[in-house]
Amino acid sequence: MSIVASNYSQVCDRLRRACESSGREAGSVSLLAVSKTKPAEMVEECYHLGQRAFGENYLQDASDKISALSHLRGLEWHFIGPLQSNKTRQVAEHFDWLETLDREKIARRLSEQRPQSLPDLCVLIQINISREPQKSGILPEALTEFAQTVASLPRLKVRGLMCIPEDTDDEARLRAQFNEMHALWTSLRGIHPDADTLSMGMSGDLELAIECGATQVRIGTDIFGARG
Template sequence: MSTIETQYQQVVNRIHGACDASGRKRGDVRLLAVSKTKPAEMVEACYHMGQRSFGENYLQDALDKITALSHLSDIEWHFIGPLQSNKTRPVANHFQWLETLDREKIAVRLNEQRPEGLPPLNVLIQVNISDEPQKAGIATNDVATFAQQLQSLPKLKVRGLMCIPEDTPNEEHLRHQFERMQQLLLELQQIVPEADTLSMGMSGDLELAIACGSTQVRIGTDIFGARN
């Protein structure tokens, strides 16, 4: 097997092992392969191993890959970077998911710009779960209000929550933040019953995230190698 095949399988095995250890079904947690800065050829190699969902942070780089891989009809593109208001149209036109929604202005623009022929854009509300001033995301106390606002936008489909937790070696701090996210998803489901996604956990903490209810982990370097 190639290096990318080996690394991809190792990540899949880690996810399966974490599901087994926490008593969850393997199918309950999906992998988002974070392909930012990586060439389309590497994405396609991963696709041929069965991966379908890919995460991109940088818009122009992502658009180039989307064009190059347009022959892969069932590939699913997630925008996972900060989104400025002047960049909403390409996301509305070319992506299936936006995982970093935290402003009503962005939501309104995406709703207005989503083409008629496409299904609603799946969105995750980004939560600043560690309450760090330099981080994007809304406060935990504002999730319900924001979710209510999004209900009036028919071309957006609220699918759940996303977070980037505190960068800390303290596992108890991380566990507390992940468990709070799980609770917030339950609260969100009272407003949006179809919200089914909790995007949390990366290479260093995926086992803990899965134990705390994550339904999607975002893995880049461990699959594709170090960033270019």
């Protein structure tokens, strides 16, 4: 068994155990394999193990992979990095999801640039749940108005929320932030029923995020190894 195959199996087992210990149904939490900086061959290997959703945050690197792997059916590409307004066309034309939407200008450009031949671009609204001034994301109190603006734009579909919580070992602080995210997401779903995704949790806090209601976790190094 290759390193990627072994790592992927361990991550999937960890995900299943986390769901079980939290009383969640198996399969209720999806895995986004963060393949940024990794070669297309690794992504294809992971694909043949059953993974379909991959996260990228460097547009040129991602574009090369998307082109190289266009023969694979059912691949789902998620852009998970900060997006500059002059780079929106590449995301609009080549990705299935944008997970880091936090500016109206970006939303409008994506809406205008999404080809009619493609399904609506799925978007997650990024929340700055820790309220750190250096972080991307809208503040929680801005969510309702921002989500309404995005939902009014053609070619975009609001699919939920995403956050990168505070970098802390204080479990109580993390739990509070994850619980607030879940409450925001529940409120959002009452207005936007398609918002079925709450993306939070990475390698270090996967179990806690799932316990607090995450529906997607983002795992990179534990599958593909450290960045080269």
